[in-house]
Amino acid sequence: MGGFFNGLKGEAMAYPTDYRYTKDHEWVQLKGNRARIGITDHAQAELGDIVFVELPAIGTSVNKGDNIATVESVKAVGDVFSPASGKVVGINDALESAPETINSAPHVGGWIVDLEVVDLAGLDDTMDAAAYESFVSGA
């Protein structure tokens, strides 16, 4: 997530320990070379009520750092940046009618994109849950 979250510090929260996390407040659940991507509980709390999610087309090729989705709340619009290079193979289109799922279940039902990762080394700069918790609590 870009823009809105840069430099924000928040409360420590519980995060799934089998996920990886980015400095842009996104989570990545990796199974083989398939990465499920969403925004963290911290990110959704900072955004407030989410009212719209713009999803990419399936088949879109992205480079690490490209904008793959946009999450809009009553306060701000945040870009979701691809944590790795790859191809979009799935999107959570339930978010189109129920974007608030990201608020209520950011780490499970509120997933945004499934990515087929071409370069797994691109995820090397992600953090584990403990490191991300320290990151958001400003430690």
Place this chain on the structure above:
Amino acid sequence: MSTIFDCRCSEKVGGLFPELDVPAQGVERLIDAAHVRTQPLRLPDLSEPQVARHYTKLSKLNFGVDDGFYPLGSCTMKYNPKLNEAMAVLPGFSGLHPRSDVSRSQGALQLMFELTGFLRGIAGMADVSLQPVAGAHGELAGMFLFKKYFQVRGEHERKRILLPDTAHGTNPASAALAGFSVTEVASDETGRIDLAALDEALDDTVAGIMLTVPNTLGIFESDILQVTEKVHAAGGLCYFDGANLNSYMGKTRPGDMGADVFHFNLHKTMSTPHGGGGPGSGPIAVSDALVDYLPVPRVRLENEQYKLDWNCPHSIGSVHSFYGNFLVAVRAFAYILQLGDVGLREVSENAVLNANYLQQRLKKTYALPYDGLCKHEFVLSGKGLAEGISTLDIAKRLIDYGVHPPTIYFPLTVKEAIMIEPTETESKATLDRFAEIMEIVAREAKENPQLLHDAPVRASVRRLDQTQAAKNPVLKVPLDGE
């Protein structure tokens, strides 16, 4: 509150026509049958007093700069002198048809020509087009100019626009609409563009950068000459967003800072009305390299006659019908004539003085993440004021004290941002009263937070559900007219 279409009251008319003094003709004899309307127009049947009362009632629900203090950061809600209005309703301007022959619209063309000259001088740039009708429209036109420039040069790989993370939200939208992709450039710990981050982002795929000077934190980009030099050295162009021009008129000029395109917001800086969706005016000034690409028509003076020149083969074309919002240009012209160059400089001096005065007092009560001299606006944070209190609560409580809330949650680099722009048109007494209200609200936040959570309680409506408004807007009058 019902719309005017709902206040139906049959068989009322607004006026009576005198009896015909010529023989009556049936409409079918005057207009070809194919063009005669068969269904009546869907117009409200109301008498004049009903219409007047309807709109007066609506206006009382509104809050404008004529009602009270309106410190909406980034929007420059200065008072709009009534003399501007008097000039705009002069019949020679207000009654002029845009298709009038140029021989009968010389006065209007002269005004456009001279305003163009004034704006060229204020910007310190080669030429100006008055055509864009909003700041974001100027941005879009500017991005088209960038695109044209690189097309002509055959540099088709230049597809990226750099944007500082404090950029106005319209900047990335304008760049994207013109077909560019956007790369964000981080600011440093002082809130200014990080030169190292800029260096890293610059390469031969960069078309240019969009900058707001001073930036949206109200901070002057003190490295601006280095920034534009770096972009130019990399073969890119520099776009300057003019939303914050109110802070430096007559002090410095975008042209001196290296701008290639600069947009004015006449509806901000030059005191023409805005806030209800327009009409706005966003003229663009350009450097020498881009003059040939400006929108058509251009106003020229030849043999002591003003004319409209459509013969500009390299132009990006028209970006609006006719000549933009002409009557807004009339108001801006009147404003500039009233103040002159000395007056415009004093506008900026007082705008900056007022902002710093308020910042110094309010930083004792509210967090000020970027402390230091500001330009015409500054950004506080509502974070940490009191347990469970958000910036939204503070903003809503200000409504109860008769103040229009400042811009909130922008810029994105400040958490719980409160962006305050007092403008030069407010007296010290008004600034003091606002500061006092902000201090009262801070005290209430600590002692009786429920007051803030419930706010507004003294407005015509209570707190609106903005989530539902965004997700499930209820359209009261269907657009199909039924």
